[in-house]
Amino acid sequence: MTTATVAAAPRTIRPRKRVNQARVIKSEWIKFWSLRSTVITMLVAVLLLVGFGLLASSMFGDGSDPGGPPGSEPTDVVGASLTGTNFAMLAFGTLGVLLMAGEYSTGMIRSSVAAVPKRLPVLWAKIAVFTAVVFTVALAGAAIVFTAGQAMIGDGGASWSDPGVARAVIGTAVVLTGSGLLGIGLGALMRSTPGAITTLFGVMFLLSGIAALLIPDSWSDVVQYLPSNAAGAFTAVAQGDNDLAPWAGLSVFLGYVVALIGAAAWQLKRSDV
Template identity: 50%
Template sequence: MSTATLETTRVVPTPAPRTRTPRTGRVTLARVIRSEWIKLRSLRSTVVSLLATMGVVIALGLLFAGVVSGRIGGESLGIGAGSTGDPVGASLGGVQLGQLVIGVIGVLLVAGEYTTGMIRATLAAVPRRLPVLWGKTIVFGGVTMAAMLVATLAAFFGGQALLGEHGVSLFDSGVLRAVVGGAVYLTGVGLLGLALGALLRATAAAIGALFGAMLVVPGLFPLLPSSWNDAVGPYLPSHAGESFMAVTPAPGMLGPWAGLAVFAGYVVVALAAAAIMLKRRDA
């Protein structure tokens, strides 16, 4: 007779695989700024456009300084002893065209997201919305200010080298303020474009509004009665900003610091309006 031996096998349960819980965190302004910085530097067209703006400011500044000094064209246009020429203004002549480029970049930074629909993903990640606008403002404003300061300094030093003995020093009265003021002005125009892009959400409309405010309206004011021009003209955004970037503001214009205050007021009001509409409207 055989005896069946039952052997019991101890079964050791296999532990379930550990799953890594995705890291989640609050949406903070610092994280939004980091996200906007990644988007800005990864968008090749924006980087190229910023470099193009720097090139315009520097190249035209050198061209104007060369023409005014007589090194280009062979005949001086008024910089010298006893003249009323402005050597700093000649070096910063490229700012006027540069403002158009930087303004368009600011518009596209926001309006472009509305056009492609990418803004929906952005606002889904940041439901409170306002940090998106502040993040774009901080990143774009900081990058633009740094880039334009390099451009205005390069234009100034290159222009003064072309002007030779008729040039001025960076540390002469009002010169440093004017050179830095050129970068501040360009940055402000870029932020105005950004605010208009957020307000109007359409690239063509925002660019048209920016150009109208900065170029068309100031060009029409000399055609109006002189009393209107004298009373309102100095407070236009372009005229107020130019007062800050001039060593000696033109007669009838605001003083440098008053001009900066008025110009900054336009930027703040435009951004505030953009913030209000961003909260009230759907994406």
């Protein structure tokens, strides 16, 4: 009797790839697009931006009241086309919250920080992917609704070459992206999707109205430094008497974003997850 000896095939040992920022970004890119809620929320945000902008433009063109959120009704043709910004801010902000707080609710954050022990590269990767995608989508939406809205308004509409128009349209994309980054920061700090969304809504929509009612007239200038007011100053073509200058408004708004992201980074670095 003979015994057949089968030689075992040699095992191929693949070298372990070092974790770096580029690979973490690639991982977050895959996670970003693998979530159905991501696509749905972005679609809702664009529909709000374009839909309300076109509706307000059509009403502005026929001399009707263009409407808009209380206290932020459009007073010019550019503002009419960009009326949907305030609604899209909440949608993009919600997307930012879901991107960060959603990992805490599902427990995915444990896998993320186990794969990337230094932790902060995960946050930077989320911010990089979110900023690239949302700014591109928001800019496309703002450009489309402005162009279509001015066509609906007709002869009284504005053009891209008019003073402040390009800043308003591009600034809309910047503000929408910034609102989403605020959502990421709140999601990392609060680790609760409902809590972070509620806080974002209160800060971006309710705070300025409450402050205008409660703050004495001698302190009324404080209102212009609130996040929504500062963002509005940057995207406005015509500045109001109590508004910040456009670039000052952008600086204040980005200051809030940087401060909140910095707090989120500190929290992520020191927490046990």
